Amino acid sequence: MATIVxxxxxAVAEPVDYLNVSHTWKSWLFTTDHKRIAVLYLISIxxxxxxxxxxxxxxxxxxxxxxxxxSAETYNRLxxxxxxxxxxFFLVPSIPATLANFLIPIMIGAKDLAFPxxxxxxWYIYxxxxxxxxxxxxxxxxxTGWTFxxxxxxxxxxxxxxxxxxxxxxxxxxxxxxxLNFIVTVHKMRAPGMTWSRLPLFVWxxxxxxxxxxxxxxVLAITMLLLAFExxxxxxxxxxxxxxxxxxxQHLFWFYSHPAVYIMxxxxxxxxxxxxSCFSRKRVFGYNFVAFxxxxxxxxxxxxxxxxxxxxxxxxxxxxxxxxxxxxxxxPSAIKVFNWTxxxxxxxxxxxxxxxxxxxxxxxxxxxxxxxxxxxxLATDVATHGTYFVVAHFHYVxxxxxxxxxxxxxxxxxxxxxxxxxxxxWSKFSALLVFVxxxxxxxxxFILGYLGMPRRYHNYPPEFQTLNVLSTAGASVLGLGYxxxxxxxxxxxxxxxxxxxxxWGAAGLEWQIQxxxxxFNFDETPVVTEEAYNYGxxxxxxx
Amino acid sequence: MAETIVPVGxxPVGxxPxxxxxxxxxxxxxxxxxxxxxxxxxxxxxxxxVLFFGGMFxxxxxxxxxxxxxxxxxxxYMDVWLGGINTAVLICSSLTMAMAVRSAQxxxxxxxxxxxxxTMIFGTIFLVIKYIEWHSKWVEHLVPGFxxxxxxxxxxxxxxxxxxxxxxxxxxxxxxHMIVGLGLLTYLLIQAIRKVFTAYYFTPVEMxxxxxxxxxxxxxxxxxxxxxxxxHHPK
Ligand SMILES: [Cu+2]
Numbered sequence: 001m002a003t004i005v006x007x008x009x010x011a012v013a014e015p016v017d018y019l020n021v022s023h024t025w026k027s028w029l030f031t032t033d034h035k036r037i038a039v040l041y042l043i044s045i046x047x048x049x050x051x052x053x054x055x056x057x058x059x060x061x062x063x064x065x066x067x068x069x070x071s072a073e074t075y076n077r078l079x080x081x082x083x084x085x086x087x088x089f090f091l092v093p094s095i096p097a098t099l100a101n102f103l104i105p106i107m108i109g110a111k112d113l114a115f116p117x118x119x120x121x122x123w124y125i126y127x128x129x130x131x132x133x134x135x136x137x138x139x140x141x142x143x144t145g146w147t148f149x150x151x152x153x154x155x156x157x158x159x160x161x162x163x164x165x166x167x168x169x170x171x172x173x174x175x176x177x178x179x180l181n182f183i184v185t186v187h188k189m190r191a192p193g194m195t196w197s198r199l200p201l202f203v204w205x206x207x208x209x210x211x212x213x214x215x216x217x218x219v220l221a222i223t224m225l226l227l228a229f230e231x232x233x234x235x236x237x238x239x240x241x242x243x244x245x246x247x248x249x250q251h252l253f254w255f256y257s258h259p260a261v262y263i264m265x266x267x268x269x270x271x272x273x274x275x276x277s278c279f280s281r282k283r284v285f286g287y288n289f290v291a292f293x294x295x296x297x298x299x300x301x302x303x304x305x306x307x308x309x310x311x312x313x314x315x316x317x318x319x320x321x322x323x324x325x326x327x328x329x330x331x332p333s334a335i336k337v338f339n340w341t342x343x344x345x346x347x348x349x350x351x352x353x354x355x356x357x358x359x360x361x362x363x364x365x366x367x368x369x370x371x372x373x374x375x376x377x378l379a380t381d382v383a384t385h386g387t388y389f390v391v392a393h394f395h396y397v398x399x400x401x402x403x404x405x406x407x408x409x410x411x412x413x414x415x416x417x418x419x420x421x422x423x424x425x426w427s428k429f430s431a432l433l434v435f436v437x438x439x440x441x442x443x444x445x446f447i448l449g450y451l452g453m454p455r456r457y458h459n460y461p462p463e464f465q466t467l468n469v470l471s472t473a474g475a476s477v478l479g480l481g482y483x484x485x486x487x488x489x490x491x492x493x494x495x496x497x498x499x500x501x502x503x504w505g506a507a508g509l510e511w512q513i514q515x516x517x518x519x520f521n522f523d524e525t526p527v528v529t530e531e532a533y534n535y536g537x538x539x540x541x542x543x
Numbered sequence: 544m545a546e547t548i549v550p551v552g553x554x555p556v557g558x559x560p561x562x563x564x565x566x567x568x569x570x571x572x573x574x575x576x577x578x579x580x581x582x583x584x585x586x587x588x589x590x591x592x593v594l595f596f597g598g599m600f601x602x603x604x605x606x607x608x609x610x611x612x613x614x615x616x617x618x619x620y621m622d623v624w625l626g627g628i629n630t631a632v633l634i635c636s637s638l639t640m641a642m643a644v645r646s647a648q649x650x651x652x653x654x655x656x657x658x659x660x661x662t663m664i665f666g667t668i669f670l671v672i673k674y675i676e677w678h679s680k681w682v683e684h685l686v687p688g689f690x691x692x693x694x695x696x697x698x699x700x701x702x703x704x705x706x707x708x709x710x711x712x713x714x715x716x717x718x719x720h721m722i723v724g725l726g727l728l729t730y731l732l733i734q735a736i737r738k739v740f741t742a743y744y745f746t747p748v749e750m751x752x753x754x755x756x757x758x759x760x761x762x763x764x765x766x767x768x769x770x771x772x773x774x775h776h777p778k
Contacts, residue, residue, distance in 0.1 A: 111570040114580040180587045188580040189570075218591045222598030226712070233688025235708040237602065242701035248605055252598055525572065 017419065017516040032116035033519055038102035039417070040123050045090050045098065046486070048130055051137070052085035057479060059458075060472040066465055068458040075458030076143035077159060081136075083146030088168045089130050091402055092260060095267035096178050096213075097126070099409045100206040102417060104182060106510040107200050109191025109528060111520040114184040122177035129171030136163035145456065147257070150238035150249040154230040162231060169224040172217045175263070179213025182206055191509075193528035197291075200508055200532045201284060204291040205270030208298040212259045212266075215302065220256035223249065247313050254305035262301040264398060265365075266294055268405030269336055272358050275408050276340045278506040279355035280347030283533040286339045293332035300329040310381045319378055326376035333369050337362060352504070353427040357408030360435045364400025368393060371446065386456075389449025392442045400438055407434065407485065414489065415499030419516045422492040426484060433481030440474025507534050565743045578746050585750040589757045592720075596761055599713050603768060606705050613702035615773040616695055617710075620685060622676055626770040629672050630762065636665030637759045643731075644752040647745035652738055655748070659732045662755065666725050673718055677711075686711065710769055717765060720758045727751045 014020060018035045021027075028036060059078040062069045070078070101119065105112050113119050136142055142164040144153040153161050186199070186207045199207075227249065229235050236242040238249045277284045284290055306314055306322030314322075340362055349355070371393040374380045384390060411431075415421055444467040449455075453464050460468065502511040509526060510517075571577040607614050643658035684692040687708040693700040731751055734740065740748055 114570075115584060116570065118584075176591055180584060180591070183587055184580050184584045187583055188576060214587055214591050215594055218595035219598045222595050226598070226602070229688070229708070229712065235687040236701065236705050237708055242704065243610065244705060245605065245609070248602060252601065520570070 015514060016518060017514060018519045019418075019516050021519055030120070032112070032120055034105055034113050034116065034119055035102050035417075035517060035519075037119050037123050038098050041093060041097040041101060041126070044123070044127060044130065045093055048085050048089040048133075049482075051134070052082050052090055053479065053482065055079070055082035055085070056475065060475040062458060063460070063468045064472050066460050066462045070458060072458045073143065076145075076456070077141030079456060080142045080145050080159075081164075084142065084164055084168065085133060085137075086398075087146050087260070087264075088171050089126075089133060091264040091398060092171075092175055093126060093178070094264070094402065094406050095271060095409060096182070096206055096209055096263075097122075097174075099271065099406075099413060100182065100202070100209075100267060101178070103413065103510055104185060104203055104206060105189065106513065106517065106521050107203050107508060108186065108189060108194050109509055109522065109526040110185065110189040111522065111525075113181045114189055115181050118177050119181055122174040122181070125177070126171055126174035129167045129169075129174065132163050132167030132170060136160040136167065139163065147253060148224075148227060149253075150227060150230065150246045151240060151244075154227055154238050154249075155234075162228060165224045165227055165231075169221055169228075172221045172224075175213050176217045179210035179217075182210035183214065186210075191526050191528055195528075197288070198528055198531050199291070200270075201273035201287070201290050201294075202267075202270035205266045205273070205294045208294040209263050209266045211298045212263050212301060216256040216259040216263070219252060220260075223252040223256070226252075247309070250309055250312060251305070254308045255302070258305040258308065259298075259301040261394075261397070262297050264402050266297060268361065268402040268409075269294065271405040271409035271412070272340060272361050273336075274506075274508070275354045275358040275412050276343050277533045277535070278412070278504050279350050279352060279358070280344045281535045282343055282347040283531070283535060284339065285342035285345075286335075287532070289335050290339050293335045296332040297329060300325065300332070304329055304376075307376050307381070310378055311385050323376055323378050327373065330369060330373055330376075333365075337366055337369075353424065353431055354408045354412035354504075356428060356431040356435075357404050357411065360431070360438075361401055361404040361408065364396050364404060364438065368396030368398075368400055371396065384449055386454055387449035388445040388453050388455055391455050392445035392449060395442045395445070400442070404434070404438075407431070410485070410489075412504070413510070414492070415503045416510055416515050416517070418493055418496070419499055420492045420496030421499045421503060422485075422496055423488045426488045430481050430484035430488075433477055433484070435481075437474050437477030437479070437481050441471050441478050442474070444468070444471045444474070508532065560743055564741060566739075566746075574743065578749075581746045581750055582753075585753050589753065592757060592761075596713075596716070599709065599716065600764070600768075603709050603713065606702075606709065610699075610702040610705070611773075613696075613699035614706055616699050617703050617706050618770075618773045619695060620680065620683065621770045621774070622679075623770050623774060625672055625676050626766055629669050630766050632665050632669050632672070633759045633762050636662050636669070637756055639665065640752050640755045644745070644749050647735075647740040647748040648742060650740075650742045652735065652740075655735045655740060656732065659728055659735055663725060663728050663732070666721055666728070670718060670721055670725075673714065677714075680707070680711075713765055713769070717758065717761050720761070724751070724755050724758055727754065 018033055028040065031037060031040075055078045058070075059075055059082065062075055062078070068075065101113070139160045141159055142157070142161055143159045144157050144161055148161070148165060148168075153165070186203060190199075226237055230238050230244075236244045238244045238246050240246055273284050273290060304322055304326045306318050307326045310319050310323075340358075371389070375384060375390060375393060411422070411427060448464055448467050448471075451464070453460055499515050501513065501515050504511070509528070512526075513521060565574045567574050567577055571580070639658045639661040643655055643662060646652075646655040646658055680686060681690070684690045685707050687704045691700075691704050691707065693703045696703070728751065731748055734747065
């Protein structure tokens with residue numbers, strides 16, 4: 001039967017799914033199907049990723065030589081646009097708006113998110129925000145860094161701060177709506193039998209992310225608004241000349257932007273739980289601990305923002321408190337890493353591409369997390385603050401962690417999303433490129449930072465050149481590693497083998513339905529009778 | 544039919560009306576699930592709003608703590624009477640909004656329309672009074688960024704400017720929410736006149752009701768902070 005289908009695909013009517021149900025532009029732009037909206041998001045954030053990546057390529061070229069290629073001005077704009085685009089227009093929406101948007105309703109046995117039209121609205125809002133950011137780039141960019149620190153951004157910078165800040169402000173609402181939709185969906189849309197303790201950990205981590213999006217993002221919105229008032233009308237709120245307090249800007253900004261780090265990493269942790277469990281053929285070790293560590297991270301993330309301000313005029317006593325609290329947030333993160341490792345112990349491990357990314361995640365996130373503790377320590381932060389050590393640290397978390405998880409998740413669910421398999425050999429090769437390229441790019445930056453090279457300078461003393469050249473070489477490898485998947489993913493859409501419903505033999509509701517799913521996911525609402533990750537004893541699978 | 548009282552949650556079992564009446568959307572299993580989801584969504588949105596205003600309240604607290612004397616000097620310009628009347632007006636509008644929600648739940652069409660109109664009238668009165676207050680500030684050159692001059696106590700000019708900015712920012716953001724609320728009420732009114740809302744479907748009335756109460760509560764915090772604390776009579 002299967003061979004007949006493969007031999008003459010034209011002869012057999014393709015089953016209807018969410019992709020082929022309609023092909024018009026309208027059916028995409030006015031869709032309320034969470035899966036189609038996820039695809040729209042996927043395309044949009046990939047474009048923004050390429051744009052942000054291009055800026056990174058440009059400034060890495062600049063750093064090949066100690067004198068630099070570009071002017072200081074141009075260099076400032078390049079790294080600022082890289083940061084703004086990558087943080088607000090790629091990392092924040094990355095997994096929630098694409099994979100989670102696609103998967104959460106399916107994983108909990110629902111036909112759609114609770115508010116399908118709001119879901120579509122969030123994509124449009126995102127696009128408008130992104131257009132503002134692109135406008136800022138086209139007009140000549142922003143030179144404030146992604147943090148928009150006042151009073152430079154509000155008074156002195158003569159770049160396109162308003163357009164970029166407005167883009168960030170608008171995109172924030174798309175993030176809020178996504179989080180709100182997830183919270184309500186997880187509370188109210190679960191299928192019969194899908195209790196909280198049976199939820200896949202991916203759902204738990206995106207639920208926790210939703211909480212942060214809803215609680216944190218509005219503070220960013222009001223901060224950007226105050227900044228805009230200050231810049232347009234010089235009202236004085238962040239202007240130290242008349243008694244305004246720039247430190248207040250930093251407090252408000254980091255009240256969002258530290259938790260935003262967890263908006264960016266928590267969904268990735270959820271992906272890793274799914275992948276590790278599937279490719280180890282085991283239930284995630286300590287399910288409850290992993291689930292509640294997501295919630296603990298969400299809560300603690302709101303009380304550590306001061307660790308960004310140890311050297312910017314914060315009182316010593318707040319610094320001590322923020323330092324201790326920052327150490328605390330490492331505990332739930334460590335719980336996750338230990339439990340993933342324990343999940344693999346005596347598991348039946350296979351080395352498919354998603355699992356390679358998961359391995360990469362565990363190693364790199366651990367390095368990123370532990371170096372975070374160096375920065376949470378008051379004395380070492382004074383020495384390393386504002387150096388490449390910080391740059392390397394957060395890239396190990398954001399790129400080594402989150403982007404790895406995002407890539408792993410894409411490779412894991414691509415057969416479900418598109419119904420096709422990509423090239424196994426190419427995907428493994430590019431996973432290797434990403435891992436090697438990433439480490440080559442960012443490990444030298446730890447050393448550079450330790451040696452005292454400050455971030456955000458377009459030139460540097462000649463003795464730092466070797467490490468900078470290594471870093472740029474790594475960035476080229478990394479760039480190739482990101483480019484290849486774009487090519488073989490697109491190729492697979494047309495030429496990839498049919499994936500079947502469950503190519504990995506994975507547990508979870510999403511693998512029990514058709515690939516790609518139908519518009520309403522399930523013919524009948526499923527009744528859940530078992531816990532998540534019910535893989536059974538390892539021996540049976542192996543035999 | 545309109546006079547039949549159907550207590551909420553006690554609809555006759557097995558007699559759920561067709562989707563034209565319940566407005567049940569395809570991805571929900573029951574009307575109860577749909578109502579629950581909508582309400583939770585609204586509460587979540589209001590939490591977002593709390594944090595949004597929270598940023599401004601934080602800024603207010605910080606500057607008040609830093610410059611108490613300048614802040615006290617500005618209270619001369621706050622019209623406690625107009626602010627007080629506005630507080631009363633808003634509390635009345637909250638009452639009529641609550642009555643509107645109850646009318647919708649009981650399928651009482653005419654009272655629903657009446658209470659919605661009353662709520663809109665109170666909301667409009669609030670905005671008119673607010674406009675009068677802002678206008679007098681404009682005349683007295685107290686708008687930061689446009690025409691700010693502080694003759695009351697020149698030594699506090701800079702710090703008073705920050706207070707007045709916060710005043711305009713907070714009351715302006717609040718008024719913007721009122722205007723959005725009036726737009727939503729207009730939508731409700733049109734739907735109510737079309738007799739869309741019944742005991743089987745009153746979700747939008749209840750949601751927008753929550754929003755309206757929230758906007759009122761924001762004012763309940765703004766009024767004492769901006770008008771009453773440090774108040775002393777104008778000379
Ligand atoms: Cu932080």
